[in-house]
Every structure is written in structure tokens, then in C-alpha cells.
Amino acid sequence: MPVSPERVRALHKYDLRVLMSLERLMQRYEWVPLDVLKASTKLSDSELEYRLQNLIEWNMVRYDAVPYPGYALIFGGYDAVALHTLTKKGTVTALGSLLGVGKESEVYEALGLGPVVLKFHHVGQQSFQAVRKERGYMPEAGHCPWIFASARSAEQEFAALQRLSPEVSVPLPIDRSRHVVVMSQIPGVNLNRCTLDKPRPVLDEILENVGRAYAKGIIHGDLSEYNVMVDESQVWLIDWPQWIETDHPNADVILRRDIENVLRFFRRKYRIDYPTEEAVGVVVR
Ligand SMILES: Nc1ncnc2c1ncn2[C@@H]1O[C@H](COP(=O)(O)OP(=O)(O)O)[C@@H](O)[C@H]1O
Ligand SMILES: [Mg+2]
Known part of the structure; x- marks a missing residue:
């Protein structure tokens, strides 16, 4: 407390x-x-x-x-x-x-x-x-x-x-x-604490939001299954204090690490094989 x-x-x-x-x-x-x-x-x-x-x-x-x-x-x-x-x-x-x-x-x-x-x-x-x-x-x-x-x-x-x-x-x-x-309070649960019926659209939705943040000049910097919340139809990205600007010298490395953390989780838990390069392409449009 x-x-x-x-x-x-x-x-x-x-x-x-x-x-x-x-x-x-x-x-x-x-x-x-x-x-x-x-x-x-x-x-x-x-x-x-x-x-x-x-x-x-x-x-x-x-x-x-x-x-x-x-x-x-x-x-x-x-x-x-x-x-x-x-x-x-x-x-x-x-x-x-x-x-x-x-x-x-x-x-x-x-x-x-x-x-x-x-x-x-x-x-x-x-x-x-x-x-x-x-x-x-x-x-x-x-x-x-x-x-x-x-x-x-x-x-x-x-x-x-x-x-x-x-x-x-x-x-x-x-x-x-x-x-x-x-x-605002998110009406969902952490991605690591649930089992999704349809994981693929959730993964797409996460990448879509990472891309929208990128378009606004922002990279999360600590993205993982712990910092994504979900309910049946929506995802939210939480926990932003360590974000960086997309023109930061390490932007590429940090963005890839974020994306890879998410892809690794979906690969291990849901056997979804999503190539990193493709995901980076979705985010950096
Ligand atoms: N807006 C929110 N609505 C509901 N739960 C939240 C919200 N923000 C954080 N939480 C819960 O609190 C936990 C810790 O918050 P987070 O922002 O991830 O901080 P930390 O840096 O401690 O990981 C999250 O994993 C989530 O379960
Ligand atoms: Mg967190």
C-alpha cells in the first residue's frame, strides 16, 4: 500500500x-x-x-x-x-x-x-x-x-x-x-494471463497499434505480453514511461526488440509463425 x-x-x-x-x-x-x-x-x-x-x-x-x-x-x-x-x-x-x-x-x-x-x-x-x-x-x-x-x-x-x-x-x-x-481503467486482462481462442487477429491488432504509435513518432520500448491487455475484441498497449522517439539513435534496435518480444510470445504459446521482417514492414509503413 x-x-x-x-x-x-x-x-x-x-x-x-x-x-x-x-x-x-x-x-x-x-x-x-x-x-x-x-x-x-x-x-x-x-x-x-x-x-x-x-x-x-x-x-x-x-x-x-x-x-x-x-x-x-x-x-x-x-x-x-x-x-x-x-x-x-x-x-x-x-x-x-x-x-x-x-x-x-x-x-x-x-x-x-x-x-x-x-x-x-x-x-x-x-x-x-x-x-x-x-x-x-x-x-x-x-x-x-x-x-x-x-x-x-x-x-x-x-x-x-x-x-x-x-x-x-x-x-x-x-x-x-x-x-x-x-x-482510464482497462476492462481486460494481461495477455500473458489468458488463453485466446483466436490469437491471430489479436496479434494483428497489436502490430496495427504499434504501427499507429510509430506513425506518431513513438516506440514503446518495453513491449511484451505483460504490457498488452486484451478482452474478446480489443487490445490495449500499456506501461509507457520508457518510450522513445522514432528518431532516437537506437530506435531500430528497440523497435525490433519490441516486435520480437511479441512475436516470440505468439510463436511459443500459439504456434503462430510470423516473420519478423513482415511484422516490421507492417509497423513501419
Ligand atoms: N489502465 C489500466 N487498467 C487496468 N489495469 C492496469 C492499467 N494499467 C496497469 N494495469 C495493471 O497493472 C499492472 C502494472 O502496470 P504497468 O503499467 O504495466 O506497470 P509496471 O511498470 O509496474 O509493469 C499491469 O500489468 C496491469 O495488470
Ligand atoms: Mg508492465
Whole structure:
């Protein structure tokens, strides 16, 4: 769970002030010194101390005495300010259950104007935790660089969805706050988790959409059976943060890798032999 919506709803305006000050200050400080935070929040010593204690307990803020006493926003706190913003705007009215956890994201069902999903980008957290295991002195996961890297990742994904929809079958982009993308909920299942009665038209439809994206100057960059969703009659391409422009120096290699991943899946699971060159020809018209 990134952060409980009840907890976000219950945040006091001073809690939010501390979180948002930290967010701003972390562009300049890896660990924000107490006096800097105090000047920014304009809270009394005791009020600020009380707020910080709670935020630390709720896993939103971290304190470290090394290299100097300071505070940092961690993912729980970043999740909280993003959810707060989206709720205030009315983009999200209720957070539902977890739909999927990837390497660097958590995806939740939610309610907005209709069924939507919230994708929380958590870049680098896992790799960072792996590094931390070996080096005990490393700070807890989640401070500054990962937070801003995650926001960039969400920004990238949102930009792709805006350029692609509605011509390419992707989730409709609805809103974004920081590292959280809000998009329409796809009424299908991941391609790797189902068995198709008629696989060939689905493969054609995937290539057709890869081609439409290509015509708009975009290559997915991480396409596979895991990032395609399907129902009986439609396919959707999801998970776009790593997309590249078609004039990128490695565009050819990356496009072929995308296409080959899909073809390999259909070859292995459905015994469909579709030559790579033919597929590339369909995509790059
Ligand atoms: N718009 C959506 N509608 C429904 N389910 C989704 C949507 N986006 C993602 N999911 C689910 O969440 C999973 C993880 O999302 P994805 O964008 O692929 O991120 P990751 O980088 O973690 O793989 C997907 O495999 C899919 O099952
Ligand atoms: Mg994925």
C-alpha cells in the first residue's frame, strides 16, 4: 500500500504544509535542516516537532542525524501529497484495491468520474533497497533522487498517453500529480494471463497499434505480453514511461526488440509463425 486514503484524508493542514515544504526544499537539500524547514513552514518549534514526529511514524518523512541532522520526504509522504492534490481537484474520489505491482510501480483501482486507475511510479526503490542490503550505512530508500526520478517517469508516461490516445489503443490519460498517473481503467486482462481462442487477429491488432504509435513518432520500448491487455475484441498497449522517439539513435534496435518480444510470445504459446521482417514492414509503413 503506498499510503492509506484514510490517513491522507486525516492529514492536518500543518502536516500538509510540512510535507509540501519538504518537497520544495528537497530540490536543494538531500536532507533538509530543521531551521530551514522551520523558516519555510513558519510553524512554532513545538508544533513543527509534533508534526514531524507523526509524519515519521506514518512513514512519510525520514530523519537522519548523518551527514547532518535533517529531514527528507520519502515515498509515503510523496504518495500522500499526490493523493491529496488529486482528491482536492476531484480527479479521484476513492481509492480501491491493488491491481498490480510491477518492478517500479503500484497500480490501484480508483473512482473518479468513472473507473480509473492510479499508477504510482516508484523508480529505483527496489534497486536501491538491494544496494542498501549490502551497505548498511546507506540511508533508507525513498529520499530525494528517487522521488524526482519517479515524477519524471510519470511525466513521461503521461506525455506518451496524451500523444497516443485516442488513435492508438492505450488507457486514456486523465490527470497526473507528481509521480502518480491517473488513467482510464482497462476492462481486460494481461495477455500473458489468458488463453485466446483466436490469437491471430489479436496479434494483428497489436502490430496495427504499434504501427499507429510509430506513425506518431513513438516506440514503446518495453513491449511484451505483460504490457498488452486484451478482452474478446480489443487490445490495449500499456506501461509507457520508457518510450522513445522514432528518431532516437537506437530506435531500430528497440523497435525490433519490441516486435520480437511479441512475436516470440505468439510463436511459443500459439504456434503462430510470423516473420519478423513482415511484422516490421507492417509497423513501419
Ligand atoms: N489502465 C489500466 N487498467 C487496468 N489495469 C492496469 C492499467 N494499467 C496497469 N494495469 C495493471 O497493472 C499492472 C502494472 O502496470 P504497468 O503499467 O504495466 O506497470 P509496471 O511498470 O509496474 O509493469 C499491469 O500489468 C496491469 O495488470
Ligand atoms: Mg508492465
